[in-house]
Amino acid sequence: MNTLTVDLGDRSYPIRIGSGLMASPALFEPAILGRQVMIVTNETVAPFYLERLKHILTRYQVDTTILDDGEAFKNLKSFDLIMDHLLTQHHSRGTTLIALGGGVVGDLTGFAAACYQRGVNFIQVPTTLLSMVDSSVGGKTGVNHRMGKNMIGAFYQPKAVIIDTDTLKTLPAREMAAGMAEVIKYGLIRDAGFLEWIEANLEAVMSLDPVALVHVIETSCRCKANVVSEDEREQDVRAILNLGHTFGHAIEAYCNYKDWLHGEAVAVGMLMAADLSSRLGWIDREAVERLSLLLSRCDLPVRPPLSMKPEDFMNYMALDKKVVEGAIRLVLLRAVGRAVVTADYPAAVLQATLAHFTTH
Ligand code: NAD
Ligand code: GLY
Secondary structure (H helix, E strand, C coil): CCCEEECHHHEEEEEECCHHHCHHHHHHHHCCCCCCCEEEEEECHHHHHHHHHHHHCCCCEEEEEEECHHHHCCHHHHHHHHHHHHHHHHCCCCEEEEEEHHHHHHHHHHHHHHHHHCCCCEEEEEEEEHHHHCCCCCCCCEEEEEEEEEEEECEEEEEEEEEEEEHHHHCCCHHHHHHHHHHHHHHHHCHHHHHHHHHHHHHHCCCHHHHHHHHHHHHHHHHHCCCCCHHCCCCHHHHHHHHHHHHHHHHHHHHCCCCHHHHHHHHHHHHHHHHHHHHCCCCCCHHHHHHHHHHHHHHCCCCCCCCCHHHHHHHHHCCCCCCCCCEECEEEECCEEEEEEEECCHHHHHHHHHHHHHHC
């Protein structure tokens, strides 16, 4: 097992990574504060892993909330269901919530933990690659509103993140690829050497080689943990974690959050950000081609939906959380392995990138 720390003073917490961790009560017990536990999961993940987790928690009152599966259920109705279960099972302020699932379950459970009786303990047990390398770490929690994704939420850190890499064995290949987009992101924003490692070891990662998997998850989590430790509330550097997300969110919103997975939209978004960076002369064309090839090798898309036009991108990008006084701030690449957040680029260059990706 490998352990990292998210360094946030007295709210610091461990990220534990390894095979078979869900069989180890000793990993969970230090992070469970009282005698009560509420496991929140969904109808897809529960049949695979719920009993396995319950089996090691025999010392506690364990209750469960099983949600419907999907982004559409990351809403206040599911939140309300968790509250109902906590109250009807008489969970006190000493309870511990455990999120067992992907980013949807993790974001929802974290938000429920932040709100129940003004804040109770919680543990993340992520089961998708995306949630292992991104959403379970860093304390962004929340739900969607019909008028916008992640519009209701809180920064609220877990007590521990426990990553059992064995759970990836049941993850569909398309979800695995979507997680790889966020992994590649870390190489692009902060670690050119890691990007080279991914290029050399992609097949091992995709075939779930245990050593390669732990390396990829650990390196990604270390990058995220460092950024979060530097800027927990995204006043500054944390925004670089959104490389490709401004273009990507435009794709997701244009598709009504259907058909495209988040990681797929981020993949195209990162390529568009790289294209724009190369038009500014910051990285060379070869780096853009290299990224395109790597995304394709992961079976990730490299073009937005065929029907999308530059004005569609502009309309949705104007709603991005990073827009300040009307200026669309983008995460761009000063170099491969060095991201910056800037609104200081000629509008014509953004238009050239949008035209390039929407001309067929
Ligand atoms: P997800 O939670 O919807 O999971 C993807 C699918 O895989 C679901 O159908 C799920 O039931 C299934 N699944 C999960 N684990 C499985 C397993 N081990 N075996 C088989 N099937 C499994 O999606 P996701 O990609 O994990 O997360 C996306 C969510 O994360 C979005 O809501 C996004 O907003 C959020 N997110 C949050 C942050 C953050 O910092 N909090 C960062 C990135 C993304
Ligand atoms: N996924 C972006 C962040 O955690 O800030």
